[in-house]
Amino acid sequence: MKTNKVHPILGIGFGPANLSLAVALDELGRPDDAHFLERSPGFQWQDEQLLPGTDIQNNPFRDLVMQRNQDSPYTFIKYLASRGALTDYLHLNAKFPLRREYAGYLAWVAQSFATHVDYGQSVHTLALVEDSDGGELFCVRTHEGARYLAETVVVGTGRSPRIPAPFRTATATAAGVFHSTRYLSSIEALAARDIRVAVVGASQSAIEIVLDLLARPNVRQVTSIHRGIGFRLKDTSPYSRQVFLPEFVDYFHPLPSATRRRLRAELRSINYAACDQDVIDRLVGLQREYELTGSDRLRLAPFTEVTAVDTAPGGGHRLSVHDVNHLTRDTIDADIVVLATGFKDFGTGAHDERYHPLLEGLAHRLPLDDDGIPVVERDYSITLKASASAPRPLKVYLNGLCEASHGMGDAGALAMLSVRAADVTASLLHLHEDGRAPRRAAERVLQ
Template sequence: MTKPQVYPVLGVGFGPANLSLAVTLEELGHFGTARFIERSDGFQWQEQQLLPGADIQNNPFRDLVMQRNQYSRYTFVNYLAEQGALTDYLHLNAKFPLRREYAGYLAWVAESFRGSVDYGQSAAAISLVDGDDGGELFEVRTETGRRYLGESLSLGTGRSPRIPYPFQGALGPTVFHSTQYLSSIERLGDRRIRVAVVGASQSAIEIILDLLARPNVEQVTSLHRGIGFRLKDTSPYSRQVFLPEFVDYFHPLPSETKRRMRTELRSINYAACDQDVIDRLVGIQREYDLTGSDRLRMLPFTETGQLTRSPGGAHRLVVRDINHADEQTVDADVVILGTGFRDFGTGPNDEPYHPLLEGIAHRLPLDDEGVPIVARDYSIELNAQEYSRRPLRVYLNGLCEASHGMGDAGALAMLSARSSDIANSLVNHARLTADEPLVVGSLR
């Protein structure tokens, strides 16, 4: 069997996080040092949530590269210029780009790195093997049986979906997370359905609006623990959590302090929505109220205690009012979970580390609470063996909200700054071979 090539940097996942890292490495003069594997057959970003009218809730200047290199050809502005769309975009006077347009930008950048990505390769396991020089290497095995070897690893897969306990054994074609929304709902065709949407996130309200625009959806029931869809805290002071300076402030804090701060700042990014979608839903709800329609049902202050099958074959949710403890049942043909993602930690909804790290968990350094220690440069330096000749580092690219703050919660705003931190760390610690420095042209 031919031994696979050893890459200085091996990236798992090729979404915006590792795409930004690829851009940074190229512009620092290290093009070709990294290899990425991606489970999708081609580049895609939020493919399941490209809904009509949905935007990115992010300043377009805070793109893959602008904060680090304003003259890069990979900026969003340059993308618009090369597409001949800059004037049209400026004419819109839009605060944020449409999600579909930003997905086009990301795919356009990704095309420049097609030669560095193996698409259709889903990572199945990560382990450690001995290299020819006596040092250790990361080995990634894919579901197709391919092996990849790397001296450093950048994990850019995104966080694991949070599936509340009552739904964990029921996932399938009619019970699914919001990350599977479009393909799952379209797979049902024109079948007449009643849908329950669990959660009060931006994704949840966008999905409800999309469902209500579908003629085959007979009824939508919205269930959430709070009073309803709350307005996101968009104050410039609050949104300092998406600045690199906040990461510097947050990272050294004790774990207990970090948890308290994240609870206090939760409304900036979680269980909260933008004004435009709230206004749209309230308007639709008012129309239904005026006509006596029950097509939209709102059940605040509720949590699901049990999911069973109704006599008619639909899903039956036993829901409880968290204040009065009253119970009622909700029957739905489809259940959609807009319940967010899991963090690293020891709480009931947390996981100690990403599941792909299970094969190297015995080498992860842990803090007093049993959670892996992540350095400021987003790296975990594995515990060394007696014979180790060099330290091994796995970089968590976009997985570090618990250690680095809310800017790492899948936010586009931190892409450029985070990729710069990781790339600079790789240059300092990994054996990267410099190629010809990239000549950066001006914006068109």
């Protein structure tokens, strides 16, 4: 499918980040300025991690819009009221909403923007093409054969899954090894098999997956592998959690790259490799129960790192591991391996990527800092370097990918959705007012 229609704003991905952007544009009377592409057949949010009893770990007032516009029809409170569920929710006296309930809220908002989204379109390239005015446009192509033109692109796909090096081999990428982003559908497809499962990681998602596995009758044994001492308690101090305030972005963004890396490492326990008290208590209780009954159904492997993955005798996977302190070696056999190992940041480290893979077609035009990482401005944009034939620079926005440049509140955190959408929207409209972009959708003939 080809078209010469030019979208003023084209959003890639339609999860919470770009959904919040759609809401912000709608409330400014500009809903038709933006169109979105989403690879899923319909709206979904964390479908692979909607596990029983899990919550969002976020105050529901910090939703798609509340911090920006308390009168909006798209708040979480309005969602509950529309379903006649507000009183019941308040009666729960819950600190955080269940993940499944919040997914319902996001889907409810997304219904209002159904005509602005092409679902079932998985983007594989983002490039630049010339138009008949001698300028440039973004050209987006999908695996389904569609092509889209745009004056401005907003990438809101979420970060790339982090796959540790030993699991990138041909053996490890075979059936039976998958990232947590594919957990639920993958594990439910194995319901008829008696399985041993290894879970790599010490995050909130890791402990939730361990608990879910232990509730499944076909799971014979769960081995929980982490480099540290075990599941640590998340730092939930109001002082520490200032990283999720917009003021912290203003403080963090101007810092030198090396200082930002140091600060992120110091604050890591606020959001990474750490868990909430309730899930830790649940797992400790189960661990004690198994100890009292002499069961080895739950095995904990602290201070352990996987160094290689091979095929185990009789099938499944044999993980070569070592103790990160004593350097002693051992093996762990499992039929299934779940990687609850998080996501990549922009950077030069072993677990980083210099930029999101979708930006590969723009790599020659990306402005880079001293470390070779794209320079992301405070408004979440990258201003592409001008070319000789098209001196007017274009902007691509990164909506929810910028933890390395904007701090921990950016990547994946629901807390920053509405304020980040306000920043991006203000920048987009400023471009429009300058007469550079975005303009109203128009038909153009490409040279």
